[in-house]
Amino acid sequence: MLLLNEDQTRDALPFPDLIDALAEMFRTGCMMPTRHHHDMEIPGEPDATLLLMPAWLPGKYAGVKVATVVPGNSERSLPAVSAQYLLSDAGTGEMLALIDGGELTARRTAAASALAARYLARSDARHLLLLGTGRLVPNLIAAHMAIRSIEEVTIWGRSKAKANELATELQSVFPITINSADSLTEALGQADIISAATLSSEPLIKGKALKPGAHVDLVGAFKPTMRESDDDLIKRAEIFVDTRDGCLTEGGDIVQPLKAGLISRDDIRADLYDLCRTDHPGRQSDDAITMFKSVGAALEDLAGAMLAYRNVEH
Structure with a gap:
C-alpha cells in the first residue's frame, strides 16, 4: 500500500491539476453519503470535532477521511x-493508499475556493486579502494565484504579531508583494478577493466596507x-456555495441568515455542481459582490486522493 506523508502529498497535488480534478468531479459526480459529524469534549477548552467523510466512484475508487478539528490547537502552535x-x-476492496489528510484537506479546500473564484472573481482581480494566520493561508494564496494574476496579498489576523510574522515568512516564498493589514476595514475596502479562513463565531467581514466587484470566499466557520x-x-452579495446540502445545515454564514429570515434557500444562486456543469454562468456583472461559502465535501477529498495516487504511481 502506498504511504504519502505531508511533503509527498503536497508534491503530488499541484494546484492547477487539483483545481481541474475538482472541477471534473463536480461535473461528473460520485456517491457521497452524509458525513458523520461528532462533537468531542476537551476539558478546559472548546470542543473538538470528529469528521468521517466517505465517497466512492462505483467500481473504481473508494475513500474515507478521518479528521479531527481542534480549535484549541492554536494555543499550542x-x-x-x-x-x-x-x-x-x-x-x-484492496487498500491502495494512506494519504496525509491534513495536507490533502488544506490543498483541496484551497482548490475549491480557487475553483469558485474561477467563475466568480473578476478576471482583473489582483489584490487578495486573507483573514487568518493558519495552515490554509499559503495554500489559498497559491491556489488563487493559479487562476488569477494576483500581484498583492494582505494578511489580517487577530494577532498583529502573527500576521506580521506570516507575511514576512511568505514574502520569501511567493514572487509578489505580501504585507499585513493595520486596519481590517481599510483592507476590506481595497481587496478584489477576500478569503477568510478562521474559526470565528462573530462576523469579521463587513459588507458595507467592500468595494463594488469584490469576491468574498468564506472557508472557515464550518459549524x-x-x-x-x-x-x-x-x-448585498450574490450567494454561491460548494454544496447546498452541506451549507444549508452546517455553515453558520448561511444557516444563521436563513433562520433569521434574511435570506431564503432560493437566494443561493448556484453551487459548484451548477457552476462546473455550466448550469449557471457565475459572475454576470463587474460591479456585483459575490460570496462563496464552503464547508467541504467528501468528493473533493476523493478527487484529490485519486490525483495524488495516480501522480505517484504513474
Whole structure:
C-alpha cells in the first residue's frame, strides 16, 4: 500500500491539476453519503470535532477521511485539523493508499475556493486579502494565484504579531508583494478577493466596507454557531456555495441568515455542481459582490486522493 506523508502529498497535488480534478468531479459526480459529524469534549477548552467523510466512484475508487478539528490547537502552535485519508479499489476492496489528510484537506479546500473564484472573481482581480494566520493561508494564496494574476496579498489576523510574522515568512516564498493589514476595514475596502479562513463565531467581514466587484470566499466557520460574514454582506452579495446540502445545515454564514429570515434557500444562486456543469454562468456583472461559502465535501477529498495516487504511481 502506498504511504504519502505531508511533503509527498503536497508534491503530488499541484494546484492547477487539483483545481481541474475538482472541477471534473463536480461535473461528473460520485456517491457521497452524509458525513458523520461528532462533537468531542476537551476539558478546559472548546470542543473538538470528529469528521468521517466517505465517497466512492462505483467500481473504481473508494475513500474515507478521518479528521479531527481542534480549535484549541492554536494555543499550542499546532494545526487545527489533523486527518488521514484511506483510498481503496472500489471493485476489489484492496487498500491502495494512506494519504496525509491534513495536507490533502488544506490543498483541496484551497482548490475549491480557487475553483469558485474561477467563475466568480473578476478576471482583473489582483489584490487578495486573507483573514487568518493558519495552515490554509499559503495554500489559498497559491491556489488563487493559479487562476488569477494576483500581484498583492494582505494578511489580517487577530494577532498583529502573527500576521506580521506570516507575511514576512511568505514574502520569501511567493514572487509578489505580501504585507499585513493595520486596519481590517481599510483592507476590506481595497481587496478584489477576500478569503477568510478562521474559526470565528462573530462576523469579521463587513459588507458595507467592500468595494463594488469584490469576491468574498468564506472557508472557515464550518459549524452553525460560527460566522465570518455580517448581515450587510449577506443582503448585498450574490450567494454561491460548494454544496447546498452541506451549507444549508452546517455553515453558520448561511444557516444563521436563513433562520433569521434574511435570506431564503432560493437566494443561493448556484453551487459548484451548477457552476462546473455550466448550469449557471457565475459572475454576470463587474460591479456585483459575490460570496462563496464552503464547508467541504467528501468528493473533493476523493478527487484529490485519486490525483495524488495516480501522480505517484504513474
